[in-house]
Amino acid sequence: MAEWERLHAQDHKGTKRGLGFMQGEEEGGTNAAASVASHYNSLHDRHRTLTAGSDLIHLRNLHNWIKSVLIGKYMQQNDAVLDLACGKGGDLLKFKVGRCGRYVGIDIAQQSVRDAVMRYNGASGRAPMPFPAEFYAGDFSGTDLDEKLPRDMHFNLVSCQFALHYSFGTEARATQLLRNVASRLLPGGFFVATLPDANVLVRRLREAKELKYGNSIYSVQFDERHASKRFPTNEPFGVSYNFYLNESVENCAEYLVPLPVLSRLAASHGLELVEYCNFTDFFSREWKQNLDLLERMSVLPNDDSISEQEWEVSHAYMVVAFRKKGERVASQLPRPVHRPFHENQIIFLDGADGKDQQKSVKDQEEARLRRGGEDMMPEGKRIRTQ
Numbered sequence: 001m002a003e004w005e006r007l008h009a010q011d012h013k014g015t016k017r018g019l020g021f022m023q024g025e026e027e028g029g030t031n032a033a034a035s036v037a038s039h040y041n042s043l044h045d046r047h048r049t050l051t052a053g054s055d056l057i058h059l060r061n062l063h064n065w066i067k068s069v070l071i072g073k074y075m076q077q078n079d080a081v082l083d084l085a086c087g088k089g090g091d092l093l094k095f096k097v098g099r100c101g102r103y104v105g106i107d108i109a110q111q112s113v114r115d116a117v118m119r120y121n122g123a124s125g126r127a128p129m130p131f132p133a134e135f136y137a138g139d140f141s142g143t144d145l146d147e148k149l150p151r152d153m154h155f156n157l158v159s160c161q162f163a164l165h166y167s168f169g170t171e172a173r174a175t176q177l178l179r180n181v182a183s184r185l186l187p188g189g190f191f192v193a194t195l196p197d198a199n200v201l202v203r204r205l206r207e208a209k210e211l212k213y214g215n216s217i218y219s220v221q222f223d224e225r226h227a228s229k230r231f232p233t234n235e236p237f238g239v240s241y242n243f244y245l246n247e248s249v250e251n252c253a254e255y256l257v258p259l260p261v262l263s264r265l266a267a268s269h270g271l272e273l274v275e276y277c278n279f280t281d282f283f284s285r286e287w288k289q290n291l292d293l294l295e296r297m298s299v300l301p302n303d304d305s306i307s308e309q310e311w312e313v314s315h316a317y318m319v320v321a322f323r324k325k326g327e328r329v330a331s332q333l334p335r336p337v338h339r340p341f342h343e344n345q346i347i348f349l350d351g352a353d354g355k356d357q358q359k360s361v362k363d364q365e366e367a368r369l370r371r372g373g374e375d376m377m378p379e380g381k382r383i384r385t386q
């Protein structure tokens with residue numbers, strides 16, 4: 001039996017999908033968001049989904065392949081895409097392959113957004129991305145995007161890869177994220193995400209002797225507040241844990257995302273759950289149809305294979321997809337956006353980290369005036385200082 005099949009069987013042995021959760025202390029708000037930003041800013045193009053160390057190359061490739069398949073499944077040619085938590089732009093190529101019509105990337109870590117801009121413009125001798133794009137630094141669960149983005153900016157696809165769980169620190173933050181997605185998604189559009197699978201994390205916690213478990217490449221640590229290992233359903237937010245991969249300390253807390261809670265919150269914003277699937281199940285279902293991609297992305301090279309330990313990490317994640325109610329609306333054609341995108345065009349929204357925020361906003365305004373007032377941004381997208 002393949003490792004992913006064993007993990008699948010183990011998790012579907014008479015278990016109920018859906019758990020209760022216990023609320024933590026009043027944490028998970030803006031301070032937690034700031035710590036996430038500084039954590040990701042401090043990583044030099046090295047995080048859990050990109051390059052977590054060459055020894056985890058297969059895991060990295062596998063997770064990139066899963067994201068590619070997921071995006072490919074829900075994206076249509078010429079779609080307008082919102083990449084929430086775009087990080088360093090690691091998914092730009094996937095949107096290029098999907099023939100993206102227009103791209104907007106937002107991340108709380110401003111240094112990551114700068115890296116994404118470089119990648120978009122064609123860093124390290126690579127070709128620039130062929131689609132128009134804009135970049136924002138801001139907190140996706142602390143900012144009202146309905147109010148802050150240009151009024152006519154809507155998307156066919158909203159993608160939030162390996163980041164949704166940061167919003168579950170409080171109900172207000174999780175709700176704001178869903179409100180942001182729903183307000184900017186066109187009818188018939190999709191919201192796709194990858195995130196830790198709370199059922200697997202909690203099952204492993206209950207099987208462990210301590211509050212920490214893992215293997216030689218990963219570990220998950222819950223704190224003493226969760227010593228009972230019980231999680232009341234009526235308090236589902238703020239259940240934090242720390243995830244360590246290959247001994248690299250993730251010093252920012254993540255939060256369990258109970259699927260029933262996410263699904264209810266999404267439904268109350270007009271988003272219907274159309275798919276949820278653990279990574280290993282997703283792999284076993286999709287690999288045959290996507291064999292070419294599997295080979296091209298070197299997920300299963302001949303000379304080596306994904307180790308049991310790596311499958312165990314992968315099994316801690318899941319994909320979800322939601323559809324916004326209504327008939328599909330074709331993407332709007334973007335107004336011309338000048339390229340390359342300049343770093344000083346990054347717009348700072350509420351919650352973006354960094355003390356130079358106001359200065360950057362001022363720089364942007366001055367740069368615009370130096371260009372004789374020509375607005376390189378689409379009309380309506382004025383710099384907002386909070």
Ligand SMILES: C[S@@+](CC[C@H](N)C(=O)[O-])C[C@H]1O[C@@H](n2cnc3c(N)ncnc32)[C@H](O)[C@@H]1O
Nearest residue numbers: 040085087090107108109139140161162163166
């Ligand atoms: C694991 S990385 C994933 C990056 C990218 N989506 C990918 O898959 O390669 C998580 C990203 O989420 C971003 N992030 C976390 N909380 C956020 C928030 N509240 N608003 C915007 N971005 C956030 C981090 O800065 C980081 O870039």
